[in-house]
Amino acid sequence: MAASRGGRRNPMDGAGVTMEDVAREAGVSRALVSIVLRDVPGASEKTRDHVKAVAAQLGYRPDHRARLLGRHRSGMLGVSFSVKHTFHGDLVEQLYPAADAEGFEVGLSAVAATRDEEESAESLINFRCEALLLLGPTLRPAQLEKLAAIVPTIVMVRRVEVPGVSVVRTDDRDGVRQAVDHLAALGHKDICHIHGGTAAGAAERRQGYRSTMKKLGLSSHLREILGGLTEEDGARAAEELIASGQMPTAITAFNDRCALGVLITLWDSGIKVPEDVSLVGFDDSRLASLSHVDLTTVRQDAYGLSTLAVRAAVQRIQTGARPGETVVPPTLIVRGTTGPVPKRTSRRIK
Amino acid sequence: MAASRGGRRNPMDGAGVTMEDVAREAGVSRALVSIVLRDVPGASEKTRDHVKAVAAQLGYRPDHRARLLGRHRSGMLGVSFSVKHTFHGDLVEQLYPAADAEGFEVGLSAVAATRDEEESAESLINFRCEALLLLGPTLRPAQLEKLAAIVPTIVMVRRVEVPGVSVVRTDDRDGVRQAVDHLAALGHKDICHIHGGTAAGAAERRQGYRSTMKKLGLSSHLREILGGLTEEDGARAAEELIASGQMPTAITAFNDRCALGVLITLWDSGIKVPEDVSLVGFDDSRLASLSHVDLTTVRQDAYGLSTLAVRAAVQRIQTGARPGETVVPPTLIVRGTTGPVPKRTSRRIK
DNA sequence: TACGCGAACTAGCGCGCTCTAGTCCCAGAG
DNA sequence: CTCTGGGACTAGAGCGCGCTAGTTCGCGTA
Numbered sequence: 001m002a003a004s005r006g007g008r009r010n011p012m013d014g015a016g017v018t019m020e021d022v023a024r025e026a027g028v029s030r031a032l033v034s035i036v037l038r039d040v041p042g043a044s045e046k047t048r049d050h051v052k053a054v055a056a057q058l059g060y061r062p063d064h065r066a067r068l069l070g071r072h073r074s075g076m077l078g079v080s081f082s083v084k085h086t087f088h089g090d091l092v093e094q095l096y097p098a099a100d101a102e103g104f105e106v107g108l109s110a111v112a113a114t115r116d117e118e119e120s121a122e123s124l125i126n127f128r129c130e131a132l133l134l135l136g137p138t139l140r141p142a143q144l145e146k147l148a149a150i151v152p153t154i155v156m157v158r159r160v161e162v163p164g165v166s167v168v169r170t171d172d173r174d175g176v177r178q179a180v181d182h183l184a185a186l187g188h189k190d191i192c193h194i195h196g197g198t199a200a201g202a203a204e205r206r207q208g209y210r211s212t213m214k215k216l217g218l219s220s221h222l223r224e225i226l227g228g229l230t231e232e233d234g235a236r237a238a239e240e241l242i243a244s245g246q247m248p249t250a251i252t253a254f255n256d257r258c259a260l261g262v263l264i265t266l267w268d269s270g271i272k273v274p275e276d277v278s279l280v281g282f283d284d285s286r287l288a289s290l291s292h293v294d295l296t297t298v299r300q301d302a303y304g305l306s307t308l309a310v311r312a313a314v315q316r317i318q319t320g321a322r323p324g325e326t327v328v329p330p331t332l333i334v335r336g337t338t339g340p341v342p343k344r345t346s347r348r349i350k
Numbered sequence: 351m352a353a354s355r356g357g358r359r360n361p362m363d364g365a366g367v368t369m370e371d372v373a374r375e376a377g378v379s380r381a382l383v384s385i386v387l388r389d390v391p392g393a394s395e396k397t398r399d400h401v402k403a404v405a406a407q408l409g410y411r412p413d414h415r416a417r418l419l420g421r422h423r424s425g426m427l428g429v430s431f432s433v434k435h436t437f438h439g440d441l442v443e444q445l446y447p448a449a450d451a452e453g454f455e456v457g458l459s460a461v462a463a464t465r466d467e468e469e470s471a472e473s474l475i476n477f478r479c480e481a482l483l484l485l486g487p488t489l490r491p492a493q494l495e496k497l498a499a500i501v502p503t504i505v506m507v508r509r510v511e512v513p514g515v516s517v518v519r520t521d522d523r524d525g526v527r528q529a530v531d532h533l534a535a536l537g538h539k540d541i542c543h544i545h546g547g548t549a550a551g552a553a554e555r556r557q558g559y560r561s562t563m564k565k566l567g568l569s570s571h572l573r574e575i576l577g578g579l580t581e582e583d584g585a586r587a588a589e590e591l592i593a594s595g596q597m598p599t600a601i602t603a604f605n606d607r608c609a610l611g612v613l614i615t616l617w618d619s620g621i622k623v624p625e626d627v628s629l630v631g632f633d634d635s636r637l638a639s640l641s642h643v644d645l646t647t648v649r650q651d652a653y654g655l656s657t658l659a660v661r662a663a664v665q666r667i668q669t670g671a672r673p674g675e676t677v678v679p680p681t682l683i684v685r686g687t688t689g690p691v692p693k694r695t696s697r698r699i700k
Numbered sequence: 701t702a703c704g705c706g707a708a709c710t711a712g713c714g715c716g717c718t719c720t721a722g723t724c725c726c727a728g729a730g
Numbered sequence: 731c732t733c734t735g736g737g738a739c740t741a742g743a744g745c746g747c748g749c750t751a752g753t754t755c756g757c758g759t760a
Contacts, residue, residue: 413747
């Protein structure tokens, strides 16, 4: 046997001890063991204790696969996420307790270089998850629709309009609105938006920028340049801005990582933040709160998003509710990278 | 029925279509369908095509749970990782193809605030994974040993010595050795190590620092201060260094994030890198290669670590090999944050 | 014609569990 | 004393698949 007492009996059968073994050892039927271990009524307190003791002593562990097979449902929410997005990590973290509260489990499937979103989602479906939660998917509508035809599908933090697909997302427009309003309140007019291209939420954030600028009568100051979701993208955009010789007095970046790239580049070029340029990020990642970065940003509510996504999934599973869209408001977190507009009304880099 | 055509037949039976359905529709036995779909010999080319066509048309998907239940093995490697560590993401990314190459699947289980490592690992065991890969676990030896008694257990990127547990890790000592040698070759003597406390690999990196300094005859310049694994930790350590008034000429940080915290703090205090102080990180995360950060760092070989960890797992599963330790060499990546020692031999912050 | 043989296909058990439809037994009512 | 009712427990049929041990059939061979 293995190193420790009571190890495996047979090298080839894994953890090995089954409900049958427990039943035999406890001198009861397998069904009763099942009743006890599922904590459902139908057994006396005495046998309950006895069976539990025997199970523990034998080191019995219910086989999840068999358990799920027997039930008619899997009790599992499939979550497809990308290993690259730090924010996905925050969401996954919140999804566990949220699912738990609704009596569901979480099944994880990563999207990686050798494993595209479709593959990731299908693996979850093959495990018979009862609903699919896709974090910021870039799947084409047709692919999403195909998945949604198989199992209730919830898209998180990305706006899509696909039949059968529910959406739970941050109000990206409003997030950027808050950022721009904040900057305008500080006296800024030359507010530039470094956008996220085709990334999740990028289109909405851009719209939020445009409409707010227009609302404030700053249409003539509209300026959008392409950034992206990494520090590198932000750095590139900032260089472009510097090279143009027309530095705005304020910048809203697509997300915190992008903003950090901007920040580093500006520092490196001797441009002071917020004295010369104000900067706002998006996400409120751990980076942002770092004391020496101290980034003003728009916080996405990971807790709210996760809770509502799970709730939407459960609703669709249990009541067959129709798919809908849930928008979660973000919050502006004012820190140290935004300040009043500099005295000189027009700045030029020398 | 669902919104789209061809939705589910019965609201309560999930994806619903079984092998039985395919068999009936194709006019063959269930066993033959199984043969065709598993791509094993025993069916004519004609029926193969026919069955496959019918399966596709019905939208049949093999049920993973049932499939695994029948076989005596699950074909699954359980991976427990933390959502907080970016490097875990890199590892997970590489684990997929590595497992695939060995004919295994990956089952993911995250460690989160409401879900400790033990819970995460046990969930994997309940799914009857054939081996457990734990990324940088902080479990106590007794807990690890308990897990290892149930299923072959591989600890990644953390050094542990527990009976029954295999280890696949970076040669942390050597990584820091390379960093210190590099700095010494540039003329540095006052080399400080900002260490990682109790984090995975921290003890070894510290040892690497000490032994290399000693080897170079720099014992009198030994200086270690507590950092950690986040930017915040690095920033705090850098502040401590600045406050001490005794700035070293070079710093090796526990990891890249910590190094970034240091870097930002130094910039902020007007200390130039690498002109005044050289800095080396660890991990070669995406942060490090950012052009304006351009951090000299020690690259951990995610590909090698993942491949070897999977191989170790498979060996133990298939041949019952005894647990062992595999050490993967890291590589120094020289970038822009290290340079020759400044002219003034002793520096003092004013 | 009979026989052998392999390719193509099928019957049916078993995996470890859940769950429905019971059986058994004992206390209390009639 | 019988009858009822309900709590405690059991028998056994699946769940969807893999797999072993067949069965059938067509064809080449003696």
